[in-house]
Amino acid sequence: MNDKVRRYHHITIVNDASFLISSDDSILKAALKKKIPFCCECGGRARCSTCRILVIHGEEHLSEINVAERNVQKYFDLPDNVRLACQTYVKGGSVKVKRIMNDESDYPLYLRNKIMKGENIGxxxxxxxxxxxxxxxxxxxxxxxxxxxxxxxxxxxxxxxxxxxxxxxxxxxxxxxxxxxxxxxxxxxxxxxxxxxxxxxxxxxxxxxxxxxxxxxxxxxxxxxxxxxxxxxxxxxxxxxxxxxxxxxxxxxxxxxxxxxxxxxxxxxxxxxxxxxxxxxxxxxxxxxxxxxxxxxxxxxxxxxxxxxxxxxxx
Ligand code: FES
Known part of the structure; x- marks a missing residue:
């Protein structure tokens, strides 16, 4: 197995697709390449949180939360199993995630941050x-x-x-x-x-x-x-x-x-x-x-x- 093969891991985005993802691509970037219609209002700059994903399996295989993501997490009081697809990379093993927002009609459900603190999203x-x-x-x-x-x-x-x-x-x-x-x-x-x-x-x-x-x-x-x-x-x-x-x-x-x-x-x-x-x-x-x-x-x-x-x- 060469280095390049080793850097690909399996990801399932529930209801969308399963594919191999490069550890150099964020989940958002890889999903957009696959034409999965991810919401990403800020263009992947950890500002909007519309690219939120729910981690179903393989949390331990994801990249550490960086400072930008941590700030968003704090601001919206996101639970640990919710990550930003634009800031998250798959580092090993296989992971299963799900887009939280399917389209813009879902924004009001999740973006009213001040009243959504500590919410149970399911x-x-x-x-x-x-x-x-x-x-x-x-x-x-x-x-x-x-x-x-x-x-x-x-x-x-x-x-x-x-x-x-x-x-x-x-x-x-x-x-x-x-x-x-x-x-x-x-x-x-x-x-x-x-x-x-x-x-x-x-x-x-x-x-x-x-x-x-x-x-x-x-x-x-x-x-x-x-x-x-x-x-x-x-x-x-x-x-x-x-x-x-x-x-x-x-x-x-x-x-x-x-x-x-x-x-x-x-x-x-x-x-x-x-x-x-x-x-x-x-x-x-x-x-x-x-x-x-x-x-x-x-x-x-x-x-x-x-x-x-x-x-x-x-x-
Ligand atoms: S695309 Fe805006 S936070 Fe990820």
């Missing part, structure tokens, strides 16, 4: 997912002023959010009288699962207090909730809504967690967790478990009924 994580729904709330909605309805939900969710935050969880979505939270963004699976379940117990406790001291007193009504919890690998990222980052969590375990929450009605039990969650608990509460087929899911799931009967179903 990664897989194992998260514990909590779905919560206020039960039997429709009669309340029908018989009270709009202000009262919203006031009650605000009051509840204010307390729930405090508990979720204190346990390192994040509310991902609220929909009507339900909410969906995820735990595990910065903790191990075991830690986050235990915190997620602890937060559910705290929410039940807070609800009991609010029912006794507030809802019964001012609205002559007790509020009940049903909660389902599951654990699994999901896709996460930040979406910008009105210039604010909003967490996104998607994947099959999300549907499973939602279905488990729904089953709290069928089993007349206000707190159900999947076997995956139960296995992670340090203190496993004594509970009934049951095998259940979830809609659209082939294998049956073992579920643990940790809660109590709904009082509105007792009547």
């Amino acid at each position: 990664k897989e994580m194992r998260l514990c997912l909590v779905f919560l729904d206020i039960r039997n709330f429709t009669p309340f909605v029908e018989h009270h002023l709009a202000f009262d309805v919203i006031h009650v939900v605000r009051k509840l969710f204010y307390h729930f959010e405090e508990i979720i935050k204190a346990n390192n969880g994040r509310i991902i979505e609220t929909a009507g009288d339900g909410l969906y939270a995820a735990f595990g963004f910065d903790q191990t699976t075991r830690e986050s699962t235990n915190k997620a379940v602890a937060s559910v117990w705290e929410m039940f406790k807070a609800l009991e207090k609010l029912n006794g001291e507030y809802f019964k007193r001012y609205f002559n009504q007790e509020i009940e909730i049903g909660v389902g919890v599951h654990l699994g690998k999901v896709v996460t990222g930040d979406l910008l809504i009105q210039d604010n980052p909003h967490p996104l969590v998607m994947g099959y375990p999300v549907n499973v967690a939602a279905r488990i929450q729904d089953l709290t009605k069928k089993f007349n039990n206000n707190f159900i967790v999947s076997e995956e969650v139960y296995r992670e608990l340090r203190h496993k509460p004594i509970s009934v478990h049951t095998l259940e087929r979830l809609k659209g899911v082939e294998q049956p799931f073992t579920l643990y009924l940790l809660g109590e009967e709904f009082s509105y179903q007792k009547e």
